[in-house]
Amino acid sequence: MSFLIAQVASTTPLKFPPIEYSAIAPELIMVVGAIAVLLVSSLVPRHISKAVSITLGSLVALVSLADSIYLAFQSGSPGADKAVLAGAVALDKFAVFFYVLFSIVALLTLLAGRELMNLDRGRITEFVILVLLSTSGAMLMASALDLIVLFLGLEILSISLYVLVAMESDNDRGRESSIKYFMLGGFSSAIFLYGVALVYGATGSTNLGQIFTFLANNLLKSNGVLLAGMGMILVGLGFKISAVPFHFWAPDVYQGAPSPVTGFMAATAKAAGFAALLRVFYSGFIPFQSDWVPLIGVIAGFTMLVGAVLAVVQTDVKRTLAYSSINQAGFILLGLYAASARGVGASLYFLITYSVVIVGAFATVGAIEKVLGKSGVQIEDLRGLSKKAPFLAFSFVTLILAQAGAPFTTGFLAKFNVVLAAVSSKHYPVALIAMISAAIAVFFYLRMALMPFRSVSVGAESSAEGGMSLEDSQYGGDSAVMVKEEISIDAKSKLDSATVVIAAAVIVTIGLGIWAGPLISIANRAVLLF
Amino acid sequence: MLLPLAGSVLNMAFGKRLKRPYAGIMASLFVAASFVLAVVTWLDLLAKPSGQRVFDFTLFSWITSGSLHLNVGAYVDPLSVTMILFVTGISSLIHIYSIGYMSHDERFSTFFMYLNLFVFAMLVLVLSDNFVFTFLGWEGVGATSYWLISFWFERPTAAAAGKKAFIVNRIGDFGYLTAVFLLFTYLGSLSYGKVFASVGQLSHGTVTAIALLFFVGAVGKSAQLPLFVWLVDAMEGPTPVSALIHAATMVTAGVYLMARISPILHLSLGVGTIIAFVGVVTAFIAAMAATSQTDIKKVLAYSTVSQLGYMFLGIGTGQYVAAIFLMVTHAFYKALLFLGAGSVIHGMHDEQNIKKMGALRKLMPATAVTFILAWLSIAGLPPFSGFWSKGDVLAGAYQQSPLLWLIGAITAILTAYYMGREVYLVFFGKQRFDSSVKVHESPKVMTVPLYVLAILSVFGGALNLPISDKFRFLENWLAPVFGHALTQSTISSSLRFVLGAADGVFAIVGIALASSLWIKSSSRPAAEPAFLAAAWGIDRFYDRAIARSSTRLSQMFADVIEVKVVDRATMSVGALVGLVARYVRKVQSGYIRNYALYITIGAILILGYFVTRAGA
Amino acid sequence: MTVPGSWYLVLSALLFSLGALGFFTRRNVLIMFMSMELMLNAVNLTFVTFSRMLGDIGGQTLVFFVLVVAAAEVVVGLGIIVAIFRRRSSATADDLSIFRG
Amino acid sequence: MNLLIFVPVVGAIIVALIGSKQLAMSVAKVVALLDFVLAVVVLIQFNTNSGGFQGVSSISWVPAFGISWKLGVDGISLFLVLLTAILFPIALFGSKETKSVGSYGAWMLLLEASLIGSFLSLDLFGFFLMFELTLIPSYFLIARWGYARAGFAAVKFFVYTFFGSAFLLVGILALVFIHQAQTGTTTFDLVTLANSTHLSNTAQEWLLVAFTIAFAIKAPLFPLHTWSPDTYGESPLGPVVIIASVMAKLGIYGMLRFDLELFPRASSILAPLLLTLGVAGIIYGAIVAASASHMRRFVAFSSLSHVGFIVLGLFALTPQGISGAVVQMFNHGIYTAALLLIIGFIYERRARMGFDGLGGLQKTAPLMAGIAMIVVMASVGLPGLSGFVGEFLILLGAFLSHRWWAVVGATGVVLSAVYMLWAYQRIFHGKQSEAIARDGFKEITKAELALVIPLVALIIFLGVYPKPMLDRVNPTVNALVAKVAHAPSYPSSANYSAQSKG
Known part of the structure; x- marks a missing residue:
């Protein structure tokens, strides 16, 4: 190869950009890790391949997390934020924030998936690999400074996800979800790409920095092409974050996908979408702020309302949670709409807390599916859960309430934060819509939260008298969680990795709900753009 | 003042454990003790020169807020002493009487608890040094009378009557409260001393409004038109209650209040005339109604209403002393009448229909004699007490307006007549009840109070004889209270004598009429028209026009407005969300191509929006 | 004659729209899939056109990225389609509507 | 001060952990009693000469937003805290739940903590947090231990009140940012916001409306009350006592503390509107109560009427009115709690909430009837009992500033007698119904007596000698009234800027 390069170089000197591998280390760790998992698991005996691949995968995620945190300190000093790899990738607090987030989600997903994915022994490796790969895609999206790199990240993320959704064997529901996701994902990618093309045409570059410079310094004769491009990019990313009216796939896919995957998708894909949205619009299109900000407001309003309203009439737990996540997406958009550092900080805070909650929630649902021995759990099926599986019931309720925004959970602060941002930008109407949608949403959250405590029937009630004390230990003050965790786990006498995931989610949700200051500051500092 | 309260509390605590009569005796002792105290107070005041016969003391601060300072304290002046004297005096007698009357009742001690509480409230009412503390007593007597009227709660009519009494009283209270608010708004104080000292600063309009509103309160409490209906129903209570509350004390609270606020009344415009007319018309209407009643107590009830009308006539014409005088004497003879009636009812084993009595004078001689004395007194036959007091009132009325006097005079005839009718039907004529009923005279504990009251009824007139100024004991005693508010009599002594004589004649006419009609016969439909028996249908009118329509209104609010409007407005929001959701979810068809279409539509909308922004 | 660059843009826009139209009018999954590819290629055409108009080589390199990604997508997509329609006689997308509402 | 909140929280955790039936409940009771003792300590230490906040403690919480955990008590919140602390032990002792008592006790204690927290919080964020938190325990308490339609009632309650707090949150945030725009510091501290934010009249009015919607729903104020009949009807005894007696006060407390404190000018501008609603509530509640056939719903409507009175006094903006x-x-x-307890006793004996089938209970249960009578009389405002003091001051206060509203409101005095006595008559008077005569009706037991006697004692004591209470309330109220009276008026924002330059 070298001679070839040399030849070309001799004719027209090609300048190679310096490659700072450390900047994309988390992505690389993920990718390399995925390959390593593939290799190792095919080398070890079959009966331990599951354990090996999960362990290895988790290790990869942990390493990535460690590296991300290392990067976070690296990028801690002012002025260290920089564009690397010829301006294609950013290494800034914003990106690092998402690295951390994605690493955590990946780790949680792997641990949850170990118990909850209904897979053949060999295929667990595929699960691990795909999770790691799609995480690397998501990371790339968060750090991309070039629209094409962004597109690549998007596709890496998406393609892995298409497969993940369809992973479980003998699950036609998963396949239907997968194909829906795939077809619509491809469709929206095409739109996104067309948008990229138009932006390229209008500005002459796909690099966000250059786009910004161009827009800031030139007065466009006609901004039609640019605006069209911007709109289409918005559509493409709106699809990822399931904003109305690009949300239609979400309920269908969430419902059909295996629960850990749903959680992963709801957290990672959405967060990546938001990361990209924030990055593109705030660092690239900020000169056209007055054009797109109101649009975000409208979309946010509709997203919140549609999510809340449609969730009310659902009967399937996962589908309800899907609509709930649409509702939440609207709230995150509200932070964007605020178009201020505060708003973006609020969105980031919302994202990270929401990710933890939603991963935990879907893990819980997965565990519940396992306990009940059926997939497609209906809300009605939750009846009597507090007696059958008190820990799950408690976690489920806590995580549901966190989504509802109950005080002393991160959900409360998250909502409070974005509404605060919206109000600080004087967006009163949308802030009110947000709160009204929250009020509507409370309706179905409560319905779900109560169901585990409803008795199955009167007869069953009296027979289950013995289990009552257990249930009692479960349901008390919110902050009783940490202590109670042990008890309930003991009660189940089974400490599996999914339980750990759920417990972790619950603890984080409540712990950070009370001790809220630091995370909020972190989220606020991750805002690079202002 | 606190003694009856203590009695009540003790009775509440230990009444159940005490043997039957002792609870009553204890209660009676407490009231009697407070009577003694009242006498002591009276003597105390009497010892002072007439100008300084006021003493005002504060027990503790009750309600304070902003510039409002209300105390729990007493304002003792000749007027209140007069009141406490006869309130405690009569109460003591009635307590004693009740020991006998209620001897068979299961809830003997409860009854005395209520009675004591009532006396306490009444004392608060008359002794208080400010309008609000008075109100405590004012409402307190209302509440205790509610309990006492509905004492036999198992009778639906008794329960209803008690409730009615309370509610009608409350309507009056509404006026009272509003008046208090007005006073405070303009004067910034509610204690009697300060208010009366500064009432002169108020404009005539304000004073008039205040006076009128207080009058509304008095109308409710003292059962004047148009709020008299509760008093008749109140006869459902045990008879001693009727005697105590509905004859002697509580109903006179309105009169007392009017007398108390005489400085305000005096300054108001035309309120006196209104009061006088309301009073006299009430007197007349009630007297007419009394002529046709068959229930022994209802006759007395209407009679009370009628007599109260006289008192208001006295107030309205500025004859406060006359009103108080009438109040006192009325308390004597009406209490006597009620207790006598109670004795009859007791002896007849709870028979109250006078048509089913007759010739009782032989069977119940003590009751009969005292009852007849009371009758003569109320009829206004000289020289019984009623003659003097009523005479004073009528004379005052004449001075104000002959029309008032005329109505009053007709009423006087009627009074003599209907009481005569009752006496004849009960004690004379033939025995109209089954001889299997073993009628018996009441025990001593009941008859002794009758005797005492009889003596008072006969000689009570001595309190205020119009013979010469020296003999106007009551007027002289009360003069410092009313001062210039009192309308001076301009009637010459000769005219006064003529009027007095006329009064005597009216009494005789009435009695004669009654004896001619009723001494032999017990049934004269022509003299008892149904509309009078139904008290002019006023009660029925209220029932129809107010009670029922408001029930219907309430039902309407509860069933229609609350459910169909207010609640539905709320619920429909929820329903709307559901409805919208059901429609919108149809859009979620499950078809990929549809979703793609929606995405495209969304994209087109966004582009369309940008098109409107493009080129800007 | 020289064809103005804008004509290419219009053409690619038309192709893109055609692809989109095909996507939501056809029911056969494979045809829908092809429509999607048409859309992607329309984008490629746009990139190339702009690249020429701007005199910037970057646009043309982008096309390669897109092609690679599209290829990857085809692999995965067909895999899923095969998996799901293996047991069915037709490849109608509308059959896939267990989830709705 | 902090202890008041943390004791029940810790108690809730312990109770939840114990879980077993009897012990958990006993612990819950002990904790509630302990909290009562603490409240009494606060009462004793309270300085009667000061109108400001006392015992203020503050910990920075989320410094990024100027949020702190700040508590303090003044003459207004003191008695609400006390009320909470009094009623919780009673509610717990009165509860006869058999199902999952551990969770029940834990939720109850959590509710107590959140209520006290709301009353004590001097930070708007903390208040809002606690205000919201009250909903969650109440929701579970109603839904899990309530009667047949409890699920529906609980959701209606939650969603309705939550809807209201949406406005509250937006209002709070708007206020905070207006403050921030003016001073450059973000803070949620009540005192700071109240003293150093300059709001134009229009801004005040908008914010007041936003705040008041939330509070009016919570109170509930006519016509936003429709959650209350359902909730009262379906809740178990303990929670309903709390919801009716304490939580409703939270709404009014909010108006008092925040509306008046933060938006004094708008409060006087919009007072007629709120007075009208109050008066409408007085009359409407009374009218509907008179036709209620369900005892709990009856209480709901009578409360609506009484809350109308309280609002009338509040927005009279006179010392008497507000003190009242x-x-x-x-x-x-206090008397609503007593009323609900008595209804609870009846329900326990008859297993029915309707008025039908009752009557003549006084015959077999004279003591219960007597206690009920005192309570009823307190509720109709009989002088000498506690109800009168407030009612009189309210009406007087309202009369001083808004005469005609007071006059119309005073008709409530008559109406309350109508419906209260009517209800009493239906239950205790008259002939015994056949069912009662057949099954008998047990007299109030000693245990039950122990629950209501403290309340009755308070009713009488505060009716006769309300001075200790007024002494503590008045300084605060006077300060508040002075503030409202002297609130500067900025008809438009232009004026403000002129002012700030000058």
């Missing part, structure tokens, strides 16, 4: 409102808040809490 504060006093009445406490007293209404």
Whole structure:
């Protein structure tokens, strides 16, 4: 190869950009890790391949997390934020924030998936690999400074996800979800790409920095092409974050996908979408702020309302949670709409807390599916859960309430934060819509939260008298969680990795709900753009 | 003042454990003790020169807020002493009487608890040094009378009557409260001393409004038109209650209040005339109604209403002393009448229909004699007490307006007549009840109070004889209270004598009429028209026009407005969300191509929006 | 004659729209899939056109990225389609509507 | 001060952990009693000469937003805290739940903590947090231990009140940012916001409306009350006592503390509107109560009427009116609790909430009837009992500033007698119904007596000698009234800027 390069170089000197591998280390760790998992698991005996691949995968995620945190300190000093790899990738607090987030989600997903994915022994490796790969895609999206790199990240993320959704064997529901996701994902990618093309045409570059410079310094004769491009990019990313009216796939896919995957998708894909949205619009299109900000407001309003309203009439737990996540997406958009550092900080805070909650929630649902021995759990099926599986019931309720925004959970602060941002930008109407949608949403959250405590029937009630004390230990003050965790786990006498995931989610949700200051500051500092 | 309260509390605590009569005796002792105290107070005041016969003391601060300072304290002046004297005096007698009357009742001690509480409230009412503390007593007597009227709660009519009494009283209270608010708004104080000292600063309009509103309160409490209906129903209570509350004390609270606020009344415009007319018309209407009643107590009830009308006539014409005088004497003879009636009812084993009595004078001689004395007194036959007091009132009325006097005079005839009718039907004529009923005279504990009251009824007139100024004991005693508010009599002594004589004649006419009609016969439909028996249908009118329509209104609010409007407005929001959701979810068809279409539509909308922004 | 660059843009826009139209009018999954590819290629055409108009080589390199990604997508997509329609006689997308509402 | 909140929280955790039936409940009771003792300590230490906040403690919480955990008590909140602390032990002792008592006790204690927290919080964020938190325990308490339609009632309650707090949150945030725009510091501290934010009249009015919607729903104020009949009807005994007696006060407390404190000018501008609603509530509640056939719903409507009174006093904006409102808040809490307890006793014996099939109970249960009578009389405002003091002050206060509203409101005095006595008559008077005559009706037991006697004692004591209470309430109220009276008026924002330059 070298001679070839040399030849070309001799004719027209090609300048190679310096490659700072450390900047994309988390992505690389993920990718390399995925390959390593593939290799190792095919080398070890079959009966331990599951354990090996999960362990290895988790290790990869942990390493990535460690590296991300290392990067976070690296990028801690002012002025260290920089564009690397010829301006294609950013290494800034914003990106690092998402690295951390994605690493955590990946780790949680792997641990949850170990118990909850209904897979053949060999295929667990595929699960691990795909999770790691799609995480690397998501990371790339968060750090991309070039629209094409962004597109690549998007596709890496998406393609892995298409497969993940369809992973479980003998699950036609998963396949239907997968194909829906795939077809619509491809469709929206095409739109996104067309948008990229138009932006390229209008500005002459796909690099966000250059786009910004161009827009800031030139007065466009006609901004039609640019605006069209911007709109289409918005559509493409709106699809990822399931904003109305690009949300239609979400309920269908969430419902059909295996629960850990749903959680992963709801957290990672959405967060990546938001990361990209924030990055593109705030660092690239900020000169056209007055054009797109109101649009975000409208979309946010509709997203919140549609999510809340449609969730009310659902009967399937996962589908309800899907609509709930649409509702939440609207709230995150509200932070964007605020178009201020505060708003973006609020969105980031919302994202990270929401990710933890939603991963935990879907893990819980997965565990519940396992306990009940059926997939497609209906809300009605939750009846009597507090007696059958008190820990799950408690976690489920806590995580549901966190989504509802109950005080002393991160959900409360998250909502409070974005509404605060919206109000600080004087967006009163949308802030009110947000709160009204929250009020509507409370309706179905409560319905779900109560169901585990409803008795199955009167007869069953009296027979289950013995289990009552257990249930009692479960349901008390919110902050009783940490202590109670042990008890309930003991009660189940089974400490599996999914339980750990759920417990972790619950603890984080409540712990950070009370001790809220630091995370909020972190989220606020991750805002690079202002 | 606190003694009856203590009695009540003790009775509440230990009444159940005490043997039957002792609870009553204890209660009676407490009231009697407070009577003694009242006498002591009276003597105390009497010892002072007439100008300084006021003493005002504060027990503790009750309600304070902003510039409002209300105390729990007493304002003792000749007027209140007069009141406490006869309130405690009569109460003591009635307590004693009740020991006998209620001897068979299961809830003997409860009854005395209520009675004591009532006396306490009444004392608060008359002794208080400010309008609000008075109100405590004012409402307190209302509440205790509610309990006492509905004492036999198992009778639906008794329960209803008690409730009615309370509610009608409350309507009056509404006026009272509003008046208090007005006073405070303009004067910034509610204690009697300060208010009366500064009432002169108020404009005539304000004073008039205040006076009128207080009058509304008095109308409710003292059962004047148009709020008299509760008093008749109140006869459902045990008879001693009727005697105590509905004859002697509580109903006179309105009169007392009017007398108390005489400085305000005096300054108001035309309120006196209104009061006088309301009073006299009430007197007349009630007297007419009394002529046709068959229930022994209802006759007395209407009679009370009628007599109260006289008192208001006295107030309205500025004859406060006359009103108080009438109040006192009325308390004597009406209490006597009620207790006598109670004795009859007791002896007849709870028979109250006078048509089913007759010739009782032989069977119940003590009751009969005292009852007849009371009758003569109320009829206004000289020289019984009623003659003097009523005479004073009528004379005052004449001075104000002959029309008032005329109505009053007709009423006087009627009074003599209907009481005569009752006496004849009960004690004379033939025995109209089954001889299997073993009628018996009441025990001593009941008859002794009758005797005492009889003596008072006969000689009570001595309190205020119009013979010469020296003999106007009551007027002289009360003069410092009313001062210039009192309308001076301009009637010459000769005219006064003529009027007095006329009064005597009216009494005789009435009695004669009654004896001619009723001494032999017990049934004269022509003299008892149904509309009078139904008290002019006023009660029925209220029932129809107010009670029922408001029930219907309430039902309407509860069933229609609350459910169909207010609640539905709320619920429909929820329903709307559901409805919208059901429609919108149809859009979620499950078809990929549809979703793609929606995405495209969304994209087109966004582009369309940008098109409107493009080129800007 | 020289064809103005804008004509290419219009053409690619038309192709893109055609692809989109095909996507939501056809029911056969494979045809829908092809429509999607048409859309992607329309984008490629746009990139190339702009690249020429701007005199910037970057646009043309982008096309390669897109092609690679599209290829990857085809692999995965067909895999899923095969998996799901293996047991069915037709490849109608509308059959896939267990989830709705 | 902090202890008041943390004791029940810790108690809730312990109770939840114990889980077993009897012990958990006993612990819950002990904790509630302990909290009561603490409240009494606060009462004793309270300085009667000061109108400001006392015992203020503050910990920075989320410094990024100027949020702190700041507690303090003044003459207004003191009695609400006390009310809460009094009623919780009673509610717990009165609860006869058999199902999952551990969770029940834990939720109850959590509710107590959140209520006290709301009353004590001097930070708007903390208040809002606690205000919201109250909903969650109440929701579970109603839904899990309530009667047949409890699920529906609980959701209606939650969603309705939550809807209201949406406005509250937006209002709070808007206020904070207006403050930030003016001073450059973000803070949620009540005192700071109240003293150093300059709001134009229009801004005040908008914010007041936003705040008041939330509070009016919570109170509930006519016509936003429709959650209350359902909730009262379906809740178990303990929670309903709390919801009716304490939580309703939270709404009024909010108006008092925040509306008046933060938006004094708008409060006087919009007072007629709120007075009208109050008066409408008085009359409407009374009219509907008179036709209620369900005892709990009856209480709901009578409360609506009484809350109307309190609002009338509050927005009279006179010392008497506001003092009356504060006093009445406490007293209404006490006698409503007593009323609900008695209804609970009846329900326990008859297993029915309707008025039908009752009657003549006084015959077999004279003591219960007697206690009920005192409570009823307190509720109709009989002088000498606690209800009167508040009612009189309210009406007087309202009369001083808004005469005609007071006059119309005073008709409530008559109406309350109508419906209260009517209800009493239906239950205790008259002939015994056949069912009662057949099954008998047990007299109030000693245990039950122990629950209501403290309340009755308070009713009588505060009716006769309300001075201790007024002494503590008045300084605060006077300060508040002075503030409202002297609130500067900025008809438009232009004026403000002129002012700030000058």
